[in-house]
Amino acid sequence: MSSKETEWKLLEKRLQQQKEWKQEMNKSKENICPKCNEELNWESGSTMEWEIWYCSKCDIEYKVDVELVRFWDTLKELK
Secondary structure: OOHHHHHHHHHHHHHHHHHHHHHHHHHHOOOEOOOOOOEOEEEEOOOOOEEEEEEOOOOEEEEEEOOOOOOHHHOOOOO
């Protein structure tokens, strides 16, 4: 096998690894479109119960339930 062929094989392998890595990273992200796996964009505010997120590729809006979390360990007295 020539060095050029070896380089192409390595490049193909690297591109495949990169594609697999991106897919794995998208699985762990929460703001991913379930239809196309693209990142969702925050569209509009929260009512303390839900938010609207938008997929620009699919042109779909999603309603996402949210939960308010209080971090009491950061409690500070106001003056």
